[in-house]
Amino acid sequence: QVQLVESGGGLVQAGDSLRLSCAASGRTLSIYSMAWFRQAPGKEREFVAGISRSTGSTFYADSVKGRFTISRDNAKNTVYLQMNSLKPEDTAVYHCAARRAAVVGLHVWEYDYWGQGTQVTVSS
Secondary structure, eight states: OOOOEOOOOOOTTTTEEEEEEEEEEEEGGGGGGGEEEEEEETOOEEEEEOOOOSOEEEETTTTTTTTTTEETTTTTTTEEEOOOOOOGGGEEEEEEEEEEESSSOSSGGGSSSEEEOOOEEEEO
């Protein structure tokens, strides 16, 4: 079992950048494909970005493609989400998630472990 803790959220202005971190403990991250999801008030949790266990291939939601970058440092047992050119519609609680599979899943139900989330608020 793995425990995930997110950090790095905050209040920023439109156009600013933030880097979120997801630190894992309990098990090595290298056996998991990882993803970031987000949930805005009154909305369902949605996929943002993912990185595979096996090849490090990355996948992004269309809404963040070209602005967000997911990466992983297995030596540090940490996954990152670099968010640039932030928009007010990016405001949400961001969660990292892990699944013990070689490839990224795009749905909430495909993930076994979740962090508590970190709040990102983008003002206009």
